[in-house]
Amino acid sequence: MTTKPNPGKTDTGAVREAHRFDEGALVSYLTATLPGFRGPAAIKQFKGGQSNPTFLIDTPDRRYVLRKKPPGTLLPSAHAIEREYKVMAGLKSAGFPVATPHLLCEDTSIIGTAFYVMDFVEGRIFWDPALPGLSPDERAGIFDAMNDTLARLHTVDWRAAGLADYGKPDNYIGRQIDRWTRQYQAARTEPMPAMDRLIEWLPANRPPGDETAIAHGDFRIDNMIFHPTEPRVLAVLDWELSTLGHPLADLAYNCMIWHLPTGQKALTGLGGLDLAALGLPTEDAYVAAYARRTGRAGIDNWRFYMAFGLFRIAAIAEGVRARALQGNASSADADAVGGMAPLLAELGWQQARLA
Structure with missing residues (x-):
């Protein structure tokens, strides 16, 4: 185009x-x-x-x-x-x-x-999930579009899309815990006790049952291009971490912004903001909307999935920090992202203790 x-x-x-x-x-x-x-x-x-x-x-x-x-x-x-x-x-x-x-x-x-x-897709990318510069109604529309897009992804018929061999359609959570444990340990730049606790806690507390969908793996608002004027997603970006996986792990990762502090140079969140005044949904309301769109009565074991999601992003951030120290990180603000790894691990451990 x-x-x-x-x-x-x-x-x-x-x-x-x-x-x-x-x-x-x-x-x-x-x-x-x-x-x-x-x-x-x-x-x-x-x-x-x-x-x-x-x-x-x-x-x-x-x-x-x-x-x-x-x-x-x-x-x-x-x-x-x-x-x-x-x-x-x-x-x-x-x-x-x-x-x-x-x-x-x-x-x-x-x-x-x-x-x-x-x-190249013409549109808007929002780097700050608080959506500064938009009205409350516009913010509500953007978050609803993001929610709808994630629900659409998880209801795609992955076999019909030619993706039956895109990953193993079972035990996604267990395999991801193993994968990111290895990635974290290969990249580790300093001791992080909270990560060590999560590495022990997550396999021991994995919920029963399994589901399979196309999981994006990095579903954040800044990985989407929105229509220039409408609350509509034109393209989802950055599919590097995608696979056949558990949809609730994807949802939890998307919801980490409610647990991250606002005003960060990288990985900024909604922590401490007046969500109602901004027109932004609460985490509970956002999760409930996703549940409705995917035909669920509710979501059990939510704190486990949140702990898992924060563990994953902590491992990813530690990899960014390792690449920054090596001098080959792909983004100029890699130091800021990598520096978030200890906080992300602590937030994940907080969720585990609430489970």
């Missing part, structure tokens, strides 16, 4: 030194392989994205977005952009709002890492 500059999504700058690549080689490759692509192309880097560097490609005809793996030594199974591409293609076919994916290139000789190219 042809777009015009947008202050929400096009918050870009020069490609950072650690993420530079051969732009001429990329343009030559895309000219030869992507129908309709022609240079010259101006390439800039988006400010967001803690894991996979993301770039805007501006050509005379249209804009594209490129996502690539970061340079350097990577943690096992991390930065799987091939999986991002696969799930986006499947969800696009199912009518779910994602940017149209165009091509996946796994040939590392082009720009040094695997990458894919998708459409």
